[in-house]
Amino acid sequence: MSDTLLRISNLKIEGRSDETWMPIIKGIDLELKKGEVLGLIGESGAGKSTVGLAAMGYTRDGVRITDGEVLFDGVDLVKASLPDKRALLGKRIAYVAQSAAASFNPAHKLINQHVEGPVRHGVMSRAESEEDAIRLYERLRLPNPQEIGFRYPHQVSGGQLQRAMTAMAMSCRPDLIIFDEPTTALDVTTQIEVLAAIRDIVDQFGTAAIYITHDLAVVAQMADRIKVLLRGEEVEEASTKEMLSHPKEEYTKSLWSVRSFKRPAKPAIQTDATPVIRLKDVNASYGQTPVLHDVSFDIHEGRTVAVVGESGSGKSTAARCITGLLPPTNGTVELDGEALPADFRRRSKDQLRQIQMIYQMADTALNPRKSVGEIIARPVEFYMGLKGREKRKRVDQLMDQIELPASEFYDRLPSELSGGQKQRVGIARALAAEPKFIICDEVTSALDQLVAEGILKLLAQLQDELKLSYMFITHDLATVRAIADDVVVMKDGRVIEQGPKADMFTPPHHPYTDLLLSSVPEMDPDWLTKLLEERGRDNVGDMATDKMA
Amino acid sequence: MVVFALTYHSCRVSLRVHQNPIGKTNEEHVNSVPKIIAQRLLLGLLTLFVVSIIIFTAVNMLPGDFAQAILGQSATPEAVAAIRRDLGLDQPPITRYFTWLAGVLQGDLGTSFAQANFASFVGEDSGTRTTVADQIAPRIKNTLFLAGVTAVIAVPFAIGLGILAALYRNSAFDKVSNVFTLTSISSPEFFVAYILILFLAVLNPWLPSLSNIYDGMAFSDRLEKTMLPALALTLVVTAHMMRMTRAAIINLLASPYIEMARLKGMKPMRVIVHHALPNALAPIINVVALNLAYLVTGVVVVEVVFVYPGVGQLFVDSVKIRDIPVVQACCLIFAAVYILLNLLADILSILSNPRLRHPK
Structure with missing residues (x-):
C-alpha cells in the first residue's frame, strides 16, 4: 500500500445556473498522504466546499462532476456506484460542516446521531458506540461527557455542538475528515477551544484531513500544507511555513496583506463637546428577560465607535434601542443633547432621518423586486422630498459616491449584484437620508476580506467627507483595528470597558478584553500552541464550562 | 362547515x-x-x-x-x-x-x-318523547365508525405514498401517484363512489354496494358493508395528505442535517423516514386533522350514495323539515369535532417539536 490516501486529478465540476452548465472547478489536482492535514483556502466562490465534497464523491443538487478522478485508497469515487460510496461515507471518510447547529438533526438526541454511523456501518454495536462517544466527548473536553450526548442539539451551545460533530465524524475512526469552515460561525473565544480540540484529536488518531476555510490565520494553525484556490483554479500550494513567509503569487500576497488596512485614529475628543448620540444608563429586555444593564456610551461627531463583544453580548440590542425599535425599559438615548422618544413611532421624521442603519445581510435588507435606483430613490423622496429630475440627480450623485455609476447600475436588481456591491447599495440608501449617525451592524462579516476592505475604505472616506458618526457593531477585532476611533467592549449586556482605540489595544486590559484580544488568530503557525501553553490547558476547559447555556 | x-x-x-x-x-x-x-x-x-x-x-x-x-x-x-x-x-x-x-x-x-x-x-303526550340525543347517538356512532375505518386505511396509505413519492421524486412513480390522487380529489364524490360500485360491486361482486348497517350487526359484517364508502372517502382524502407529506419532506431535503445524514452514508429511505419525516410532522399532522374532520362533517354525499345511516343523512333530512333542534345539534357536534381534531393536531405538532418538549 502506498502512502497516498487521496489523489484527485484533473477534477472538473460544473454548476447549473438557469438552464446552462457553468464550470465551477476547472481542473484541480490534489494529493493527501495518510495523517496529513491540507488547508484549502480561498474567497467565497472559489470552490473550496465543492472540492471538499467532491473528495467524498458527493455533489450538491445542481452540481455535477464532468471530468477527473477522485481516488480514495484506490477506489475512484467519481465512478463508484452509490451503494459502494455509501459504504465509505461516514465510515472511512467523514464530514464536519460549517454550522453544527444546522447540521445536527433537531429531532434526535446527539448520541443517537453519533451512534448511527457505527451501528449502520456495522463497525460497533450500539452500546459500544455509546461508550466510545462518551470517551470522545471527554477527549474533546466537552463538559459533562457522560450526559451531554443525551441532549437535543438545541440544548447545547454552538461551540460544544461543533465539538460534538467532530466526535461524530470520529465515531467510525475514519481515515479522512473533511472540515468545511468548522469555526466560521463561532465567536473568537469559542473558536479557540474548537480549533484546539480538532487539532488534538486529529493528531491523536493520525486522521488525514482537508481543512477548508477563508481565514488564513486559522488555517495556519491547523494545516501541514496549504492550497490556495481562486475561481475554481489552483493558485499555488506549499507547506504552511513556506506559504506564510514566501507566497509566490500576487493573489496570495494580496490575501496576506488584507489585514494591513488601518487608518490612524483621530485625536482624543474634547470632553465638553455635545455627543451626537449618548446612551445614558440604558436598560432593555425581551419580554421578561433583561438583556441590557445600564449601558452608557457617547458617540461624537465624525468618529467611529466600535462596539465589540461575542454573540449575545447585547451589541445589536443597544442598536435597536438607539433606533427606537426596542424601547428601553429604563434610561435615555440622546441625539445632539436632546432626549429621543423611546419608541421610533413617536419620533419626528427629522429625528428618524438623522439615524440610519446598514445591515449585515445586504442580501435580505434590499427589496429583491426593486432596482438599485429605486431602492436609493425611496429615502431621497421620503426624507428629502425630492421629486422628478432633482431626485434622479441626487440618486446619481449618491451612486457616484459608492462607486457604482448610475449609467451602469441604476436599473439592475439586487440579485444581479455581488455581495460587496449590494453592501454599497445599502450604504447609499443610508446616505440618502443625509443622516448624522449611521449604525453599521456587522456590515463586513458576510464579505470576503478583500471586498470587506473596500467597504471599510469607502466608509472611512465618506466619514471624512460628510462628518458622519458611526457605531460599528462587530465581533471582528481586525475590523476594529482598521477603522475604530473609540472602542466599547460589551459582555452579557453590560459595558465592560470603553475608551480610545489606542488605550484599548495597549495593556493593561480588563481581563475579558484581554481574552478577546488574545483569541484573535494570528498568522504565526505556532500561535495556537503558544497561546494554549500560556493560558494553560485547564483554563480553556473552564471557559467551555462557563459558556454552557 | x-x-x-x-x-x-x-x-x-x-x-x-x-x-x-x-x-x-x-x-x-x-x-x-x-x-x-x-x-x-x-x-x-x-x-x-x-x-x-x-x-x-x-x-x-x-x-x-x-x-x-x-x-x-x-x-x-x-x-x-x-x-x-x-x-x-x-x-x-x-x-x-x-x-x-x-x-x-x-x-x-x-x-x-x-x-x-x-x-x-x-293530543296525547305519552311522556316518552324522542330526544335529539337519542336520535343522533346511533347515527354519530355509525359516522364515527365509517370515519375510523377510513382513517385507518387512508392515513397510513397517504403518508406512505407521500414518503415514497418524496423518495422517488420526479420519477414515473411520483408522477403517477400525483395524477392518480389529484384525479380522485378533483372528481365529484358521487362519481368516485359510483365508479367504485361499478368495479367492486357490479362488475366484480366483491363488496356490497348498499351499506345498510344496523345495531347488533357482527363487526366483520359491519366492516364489509362499510368498506365501499370507506374506500370512496379514502380516495377523496388521500390527495391532500399525500401531497403535504411529499412537499413537507422535500422541503427539508436541502437542509444541512439531511446532507449530513447522506454524508454519513445513510440509505435514502433512512434519510427520509428517520431524518426528514420527524421534522416534517407538524404540517402533516395539521392536514391529517383537517381531513379527519372532513370525514365526520362532510360525508353527506357518500352516505347518500351508499345509503349509509350516518349523521350526514339525518342532518339533511332535518334541514328539509326544519327540525331546528336536530339541525342545531348536528351543527354543534360537527363544530366540536372540527375544533377537537384541530386542537389535537395543534397539541401533537407542538409535541413534535423537540425545542418545546425539551426546553433548555
Missing part, C-alpha cells in the same frame, strides 16, 4: 402571530408545553361558544318555519300559533338561545320537533 373553519382558523392564526411557538428559535418566546396546551384548550372552548352563536343565528335565519311546514298552506293562523307556542318558537331569539345553551351545557340537546309535534298534535 366553512363558517367553523374560518372562525376557528382566524383565531388560531392570530394566536400564532403573537406566540409563534413553532419554529421560533428565540428561547424567550418558547412557553412551556402545558401552558400552551391550556391556552389552546381555552381557545377551543371560546371558539365553540362563538360557533354556537353563529349556528343559532344561521339556523334561525333559515327561511320557512316548522309549524308552517308541517301544517301546510291551508293551516289556520291559530293552529300555527299553537304549535309555535308549544315548541317555544314564540319566545324572542335571545331567550331561545340561552334556553338552548343552558340545555346543551347540561347535556340536553333538546327534543326533536318532528317527534314532539307529532305527540302534541295528536
Whole structure:
C-alpha cells in the first residue's frame, strides 16, 4: 500500500445556473498522504466546499462532476456506484460542516446521531458506540461527557455542538475528515477551544484531513500544507511555513496583506463637546428577560465607535434601542443633547432621518423586486422630498459616491449584484437620508476580506467627507483595528470597558478584553500552541464550562 | 362547515402571530408545553361558544318555519300559533338561545320537533318523547365508525405514498401517484363512489354496494358493508395528505442535517423516514386533522350514495323539515369535532417539536 490516501486529478465540476452548465472547478489536482492535514483556502466562490465534497464523491443538487478522478485508497469515487460510496461515507471518510447547529438533526438526541454511523456501518454495536462517544466527548473536553450526548442539539451551545460533530465524524475512526469552515460561525473565544480540540484529536488518531476555510490565520494553525484556490483554479500550494513567509503569487500576497488596512485614529475628543448620540444608563429586555444593564456610551461627531463583544453580548440590542425599535425599559438615548422618544413611532421624521442603519445581510435588507435606483430613490423622496429630475440627480450623485455609476447600475436588481456591491447599495440608501449617525451592524462579516476592505475604505472616506458618526457593531477585532476611533467592549449586556482605540489595544486590559484580544488568530503557525501553553490547558476547559447555556 | 373553519382558523392564526411557538428559535418566546396546551384548550372552548352563536343565528335565519311546514298552506293562523307556542318558537331569539345553551351545557340537546309535534298534535303526550340525543347517538356512532375505518386505511396509505413519492421524486412513480390522487380529489364524490360500485360491486361482486348497517350487526359484517364508502372517502382524502407529506419532506431535503445524514452514508429511505419525516410532522399532522374532520362533517354525499345511516343523512333530512333542534345539534357536534381534531393536531405538532418538549 502506498502512502497516498487521496489523489484527485484533473477534477472538473460544473454548476447549473438557469438552464446552462457553468464550470465551477476547472481542473484541480490534489494529493493527501495518510495523517496529513491540507488547508484549502480561498474567497467565497472559489470552490473550496465543492472540492471538499467532491473528495467524498458527493455533489450538491445542481452540481455535477464532468471530468477527473477522485481516488480514495484506490477506489475512484467519481465512478463508484452509490451503494459502494455509501459504504465509505461516514465510515472511512467523514464530514464536519460549517454550522453544527444546522447540521445536527433537531429531532434526535446527539448520541443517537453519533451512534448511527457505527451501528449502520456495522463497525460497533450500539452500546459500544455509546461508550466510545462518551470517551470522545471527554477527549474533546466537552463538559459533562457522560450526559451531554443525551441532549437535543438545541440544548447545547454552538461551540460544544461543533465539538460534538467532530466526535461524530470520529465515531467510525475514519481515515479522512473533511472540515468545511468548522469555526466560521463561532465567536473568537469559542473558536479557540474548537480549533484546539480538532487539532488534538486529529493528531491523536493520525486522521488525514482537508481543512477548508477563508481565514488564513486559522488555517495556519491547523494545516501541514496549504492550497490556495481562486475561481475554481489552483493558485499555488506549499507547506504552511513556506506559504506564510514566501507566497509566490500576487493573489496570495494580496490575501496576506488584507489585514494591513488601518487608518490612524483621530485625536482624543474634547470632553465638553455635545455627543451626537449618548446612551445614558440604558436598560432593555425581551419580554421578561433583561438583556441590557445600564449601558452608557457617547458617540461624537465624525468618529467611529466600535462596539465589540461575542454573540449575545447585547451589541445589536443597544442598536435597536438607539433606533427606537426596542424601547428601553429604563434610561435615555440622546441625539445632539436632546432626549429621543423611546419608541421610533413617536419620533419626528427629522429625528428618524438623522439615524440610519446598514445591515449585515445586504442580501435580505434590499427589496429583491426593486432596482438599485429605486431602492436609493425611496429615502431621497421620503426624507428629502425630492421629486422628478432633482431626485434622479441626487440618486446619481449618491451612486457616484459608492462607486457604482448610475449609467451602469441604476436599473439592475439586487440579485444581479455581488455581495460587496449590494453592501454599497445599502450604504447609499443610508446616505440618502443625509443622516448624522449611521449604525453599521456587522456590515463586513458576510464579505470576503478583500471586498470587506473596500467597504471599510469607502466608509472611512465618506466619514471624512460628510462628518458622519458611526457605531460599528462587530465581533471582528481586525475590523476594529482598521477603522475604530473609540472602542466599547460589551459582555452579557453590560459595558465592560470603553475608551480610545489606542488605550484599548495597549495593556493593561480588563481581563475579558484581554481574552478577546488574545483569541484573535494570528498568522504565526505556532500561535495556537503558544497561546494554549500560556493560558494553560485547564483554563480553556473552564471557559467551555462557563459558556454552557 | 366553512363558517367553523374560518372562525376557528382566524383565531388560531392570530394566536400564532403573537406566540409563534413553532419554529421560533428565540428561547424567550418558547412557553412551556402545558401552558400552551391550556391556552389552546381555552381557545377551543371560546371558539365553540362563538360557533354556537353563529349556528343559532344561521339556523334561525333559515327561511320557512316548522309549524308552517308541517301544517301546510291551508293551516289556520291559530293552529300555527299553537304549535309555535308549544315548541317555544314564540319566545324572542335571545331567550331561545340561552334556553338552548343552558340545555346543551347540561347535556340536553333538546327534543326533536318532528317527534314532539307529532305527540302534541295528536293530543296525547305519552311522556316518552324522542330526544335529539337519542336520535343522533346511533347515527354519530355509525359516522364515527365509517370515519375510523377510513382513517385507518387512508392515513397510513397517504403518508406512505407521500414518503415514497418524496423518495422517488420526479420519477414515473411520483408522477403517477400525483395524477392518480389529484384525479380522485378533483372528481365529484358521487362519481368516485359510483365508479367504485361499478368495479367492486357490479362488475366484480366483491363488496356490497348498499351499506345498510344496523345495531347488533357482527363487526366483520359491519366492516364489509362499510368498506365501499370507506374506500370512496379514502380516495377523496388521500390527495391532500399525500401531497403535504411529499412537499413537507422535500422541503427539508436541502437542509444541512439531511446532507449530513447522506454524508454519513445513510440509505435514502433512512434519510427520509428517520431524518426528514420527524421534522416534517407538524404540517402533516395539521392536514391529517383537517381531513379527519372532513370525514365526520362532510360525508353527506357518500352516505347518500351508499345509503349509509350516518349523521350526514339525518342532518339533511332535518334541514328539509326544519327540525331546528336536530339541525342545531348536528351543527354543534360537527363544530366540536372540527375544533377537537384541530386542537389535537395543534397539541401533537407542538409535541413534535423537540425545542418545546425539551426546553433548555
